[in-house]
Amino acid sequence: MAGESLKLRGRVRAVLGANIDTDIIYPGRYLNITDREKTAEHLFELSYPDVRAAIQAGEFIVAGANFGCGSSREQAAAALKFAGIGAVVAASFARIFFRNAINLGLPAVVAPDMAANCAAGDELEIDLVAGAIRNLTTGITVQAAPLDPRAAELLAAGGLIPYLKHKYLQEANATCPSTV
Amino acid sequence: MGMTLAEKILARASGRERVSPDQIVIARVDLAMSHENADLVRKSFLEIGVERVWDPSKIVIIFDHRVPAESEKTATTHRAVREFVAAQGIPHFYDVGRGGVCHQVLPEEGHVRPGMVLVGTDSHTTTHGAFGAFATGIGATEMAGVWTEGTLWFKVPSSLRIEVEGEFPPWISAKDLILHIIGKLGAAGADYRAVEFNGPAIRWMSVASRMVLTNLAMEMGAKVAFTPVDEVLLSFLRPRVQGELEVIAPDPDAVYERTIGIDAGADLKEPCIACPHAVDNVKPLSAVGEVPIHQAVIGSCTNGRIEDLEVAARVVAGRRVHPRTRLIVSPASQRVYREALQLGYLETLVAAGAMVNPPGCGPCVGVHQGILAAGENCVSSTNRNFIGRMGSKDSFVYLASPAVVAASAIAGRLAHPEAVVKEGRVWQAKA
Numbered sequence: 040m041a042g043e044s045l046k047l048r049g050r051v052r053a054v055l056g057a058n059i060d061t062d063i064i065y066p067g068r069y070l071n072i073t074d075r076e077k078t079a080e081h082l083f084e085l086s087y088p089d090v091r092a093a094i095q096a097g098e099f100i101v102a103g104a105n106f107g108c109g110s111s112r113e114q115a116a117a118a119l120k121f122a123g124i125g126a127v128v129a130a131s132f133a134r135i136f137f138r139n140a141i142n143l144g145l146p147a148v149v150a151p152d153m154a155a156n157c158a159a160g161d162e163l164e165i166d167l168v169a170g171a172i173r174n175l176t177t178g179i180t181v182q183a184a185p186l187d188p189r190a191a192e193l194l195a196a197g198g199l200i201p202y203l204k205h206k207y208l209q210e211a212n213a214t215c216p217s218t219v
Numbered sequence: 220m221g222m223t224l225a226e227k228i229l230a231r232a233s234g235r236e237r238v239s240p241d242q243i244v245i246a247r248v249d250l251a252m253s254h255e256n257a258d259l260v261r262k263s264f265l266e267i268g269v270e271r272v273w274d275p276s277k278i279v280i281i282f283d284h285r286v287p288a289e290s291e292k293t294a295t296t297h298r299a300v301r302e303f304v305a306a307q308g309i310p311h312f313y314d315v316g317r318g319g320v321c322h323q324v325l326p327e328e329g330h331v332r333p334g335m336v337l338v339g340t341d342s343h344t345t346t347h348g349a350f351g352a353f354a355t356g357i358g359a360t361e362m363a364g365v366w367t368e369g370t371l372w373f374k375v376p377s378s379l380r381i382e383v384e385g386e387f388p389p390w391i392s393a394k395d396l397i398l399h400i401i402g403k404l405g406a407a408g409a410d411y412r413a414v415e416f417n418g419p420a421i422r423w424m425s426v427a428s429r430m431v432l433t434n435l436a437m438e439m440g441a442k443v444a445f446t447p448v449d450e451v452l453l454s455f456l457r458p459r460v461q462g463e464l465e466v467i468a469p470d471p472d473a474v475y476e477r478t479i480g481i482d483a484g485a486d487l488k489e490p491c492i493a494c495p496h497a498v499d500n501v502k503p504l505s506a507v508g509e510v511p512i513h514q515a516v517i518g519s520c521t522n523g524r525i526e527d528l529e530v531a532a533r534v535v536a537g538r539r540v541h542p543r544t545r546l547i548v549s550p551a552s553q554r555v556y557r558e559a560l561q562l563g564y565l566e567t568l569v570a571a572g573a574m575v576n577p578p579g580c581g582p583c584v585g586v587h588q589g590i591l592a593a594g595e596n597c598v599s600s601t602n603r604n605f606i607g608r609m610g611s612k613d614s615f616v617y618l619a620s621p622a623v624v625a626a627s628a629i630a631g632r633l634a635h636p637e638a639v640v641k642e643g644r645v646w647q648a649k650a
């Protein structure tokens with residue numbers, strides 16, 4: 040099951056540049072929205088509103104280096120996820136964004152050569168565990184950093200909340216003899 | 220082979236003899252800080268379904284981003300957090316009027332000590348490396364995990380060392396130094412790395428100035444940043460922190476990915492300005508050109524402390540803020556506010572035409588207390604100038620030292636403090 044869910048296929052919605060900061064992804068003025076689903080309405084609001092409007096479920100965002108730099112706001116990762124983005128592929132990620140994405144179950148894939156080798160509309164197949172991305176439109180395959188085991192485990196669980204829920208439910212069950 | 224500060228602290232927190240870069244460890248967390256986004260953490264925590272937080276005494280919650288509540292929505296968030304704090308028996312909670320900007324309050328109130336692992340749901344948590352803590356920002360859901368387990372996984376970072384020597388020219392401050400470094404290394408120049416600032420020029424610096432370095436190290440991607448645990452720091456900590464203080468230092472044979480040397484006298488001839496819309500878009504003041512200023516902001520976790528208000532007061536004393544400019548001052552905390560009142564700095568600033576905000580993040584976060592309109596230019600002592608950070612996406616934020624901000628408020632355009640102070644009353648507005 041885990042192996043299957045860690046392979047993704049979808050189209051590229053947009054190819055963005057380097058240093059896409061969290062204010063671009065999710066403006067600070069909406070930080071008091073704490074319903075994760077609602078954050079999607081403000082994705083890219085200041086800089087790329089047309090990208091948000093066009094997103095189809097499962098599409099990818101491809102970007103240059105240092106994607107998600109800036110604030111620790113988890114809403115940036117949540118807005119991408121709940122707008123329907125299936126994965127973000129970037130040359131590199133700012134560390135807090137990377138962790139937020141994985142914790143929310145949004146694959147964040149490090150692939151330095153992807154932006155130069157795809158265009159909006161291309162279809163990609165991403166193998167998260169092997170660390171390979173095939174551009175089915177052009178036939179080019181680029182290298183990606185394979186997910187580290189801890190991140191793979193969290194993604195397979197659907198994020199940190201379901202992961203911990205499961206863990207603590209199991210522990211609770213283990214200490215209760217009647218359920219063993 | 221010796222260990223860097225980051226390696227030493229992570230080794231101990233993960234119960235190991237030693238660790239090395241890229242190793243993944245699970246470390247115990249000594250302190251978990253949140254501001255209003257404690258509400259997001261609370262929601263994720265409730266979803267996990269565990270009843271009690273791991274250790275209420277290790278959680279600190281400080282309201283600062285929207286204080287006092289600027290909308291009913293925020294008021295509701297604040298209320299939810301207050302109720303959670305009461306229900307969980309979290310003893311360290313700083314409500315409106317009791318604290319200030321989280322990164323100022325945490326050390327001021329004695330919560331931070333050398334050698335600890337500190338996580339905060341705020342990216343500028345790196346600030347606390349000025350107190351010898353391995354301190355870094357995490358997201359809200361991750362914090363819910365910390366509230367549940369009291370531990371967190373870390374990839375051990377490799378370390379950069381920045382050695383600063385030489386004497387700072389007049390009007391040049393820690394802010395200019397760190398902007399200079401960010402301009403050199405770039406916004407991702409220290410990504411995932413630990414940064415150790417050291418050298419004679421750092422050891423001379425006040426604790427407040429060291430905090431400027433560790434605070435802004437985040438803007439080059441640093442995971443954690445440190446300044447030395449020395450006598451300057453210990454004398455700040457002793458009256459605030461109970462118990463023994465650990466003097467922690469990197470081993471002399473610790474391994475650094477890179478060492479960068481800076482001579483403050485030779486490399487920092489002029490104030491540094493981070494121009495729109497990136498913190499690494501740094502230029503010397505004279506290369507920026509003529510920029511009319513509509514709003515000037517002094518405050519934030521970067522530069523809202525006593526020494527910042529002091530230099531600002533010195534620059535504006537006896538002068539008036541330029542008619543086209545609004546000068547907004549937000550003391551970083553209640554304590555800073557009181558001290559600045561007692562020392563007369565606020566009197567001087569207000570007399571010059573400044574508006575003083577309550578202690579908190581103020582306009583830095585772009586939601587209240589000084590939003591920019593389209594086409595406006597702002598010079599700010601804060602730490603981010605991204606598009607739309609302080610208001611309209613068509614506004615422009617220049618980051619600078621408090622001295623430059625104060626001078627620019629008087630001049631009505633980006634200005635060198637020396638020029639303003641020298642030319643005296645030239646820019647004095649008519650009453």
Ligand code: SF4
Pocket residue numbers: 283284320321322341343518519520521579580583584601602
């Ligand atoms: S002052 Fe600004 S940078 Fe500092 S914590 Fe507040 S919003 Fe963040």
